[in-house]
Amino acid sequence: MTEVMSKISIEKISQSKITEVDFNNIVFGKQFSDHMFVADYKDGKWSDFKILPFGKIEVSPACAALHYGQAVFEGMKAYKNEQNEVLLFRPLDNAKRLNISAKRLCMPEIPEDIFMEGLTQLIKLDSEWVPKTEGSSLYIRPYMFASEQLLGVRPADEYKFIIFTAPVNSYYAEPVNVKIETSYSRATEGGVGYAKAAGNYAAALYPAKLGQDAGYQQLIWTDSVNHEYIEESGTMNVMFHIGDKLITPNLDFKTTLAGITRNSVLTLAKDLGITVEERRVSVTEVINAAKEGVLKDVFGTGTAATIAQVASITFKDDKYVLPKIEERELSNKLAKMLQEIKHEKIEDKYSWIHKI
Incomplete structure (x- = not known):
């Protein structure tokens, strides 16, 4: 004892x-x-x-x-x-x-x-x-x-x-419709965006409510300077499957939470041989990928939802619909692997599980 x-x-x-x-x-x-x-x-x-x-x-x-x-x-x-x-x-x-x-x-x-x-x-x-x-x-x-x-x-x-x-x-029963937020900010450089501070969530409630009133379940937050770069989605980290790469905003600017589910997903994706990039992700890059048909998937990662797939992204007045859920091989596989690890149905190679 x-x-x-x-x-x-x-x-x-x-x-x-x-x-x-x-x-x-x-x-x-x-x-x-x-x-x-x-x-x-x-x-x-x-x-x-x-x-x-x-x-x-x-x-x-x-x-x-x-x-x-x-x-x-x-x-x-x-x-x-x-x-x-x-x-x-x-x-x-x-x-x-x-x-x-x-x-x-x-x-x-x-x-x-x-x-x-x-x-x-x-x-x-x-x-x-x-x-x-x-x-x-x-x-x-x-x-x-x-x-x-x-x-x-x-x-x-x-x-x-x-x-x-x-x-x-489950936190979300089905994929969510999101809007890229270009007026309000979740966090600023030098602030507390990387911390799980209660005030971060309070500050996000009003713009999130405006989005919900307009028909969106969540927002995609962008940087506070020019709203040019993507940071998070709602209360989750966000990932983009573009071409043959899994891309997610990096943590260098301390405006984004270092998600434990985020880290787990990136680790498993690398295990699957997927090219992973942690870097600045611009709104323009994501919208162009959607227009060109190479945006295969968008999903949030977090404890509550684990992986929350995005049904559509709206930027300004344009809506971009993502592929059907059954076509999203990567996020479906990652979600399944995580659940199986959490229930000890497959090998836990990283010693993530703590048994009570």
Whole structure:
């Protein structure tokens, strides 16, 4: 037993809520598992490790996160294999990225052993909540926020780290229609675009709503200077299969999240012998490829959807329809490989799976 594990106090729920859930009809992100892991940062250290029944938390009206936005989070999933064992996909990468985000927002890093022990004990306790049905999983949300009572613009001295979970089905039921955004920006160079900061998502809501009102499920974000180069699609990384190459925006300008699914897809594509290019991708290049008939596929990559295929791209007043889903050999194959790795149906050559 590790030192961290020995310090985790566990209070179990009196009666599980699992019988109230129809696992065949789950609304994404609306039903939550029985317990949550909580840790507090105070006096320069993390302590008071607890697993509690999922429920409300008490914060002051002067809670620093509510006023100054010090809040970061992660998204990850748990799966089950045929032996009913619980599997996590690349959890240490989520821990590392959470700390990258925390550092950028002047927040304390969470030690990886605390992250992993809290996560492990929580998932063990709620293992029955990991769905067994095809296309379902247990979504895991680790997050950190400034909890100090504070009116005064400075980094807080107190923080909470919490992990809770929710059984989920597929995020997108079908391919999405997207619009290339040329008025609003998701991120700027020198900003926090590479961090999973809560404020990034708040800033994206209004332009996304305008797009949805116009009939688009998502936006393709472009650079904030001239809206010339593509960065992300909605809340996901984005990839373009042009000719015989898989092309995706690079991470050099720190306006794009270093997606764990993104990295996994690129790794698998290289394994398949596909030429992969990580570089600046211009709107003009993508539109010309669509006009010339060499744009074979466009898809987003992320934890929630894994691979979300794009049905059409609209740029200004022109709509470009992508090939039928059954014709998209590469993204279909990559999606299948990822799912099979996550459920231990094929070899995990990269040691991505962490078994609980």
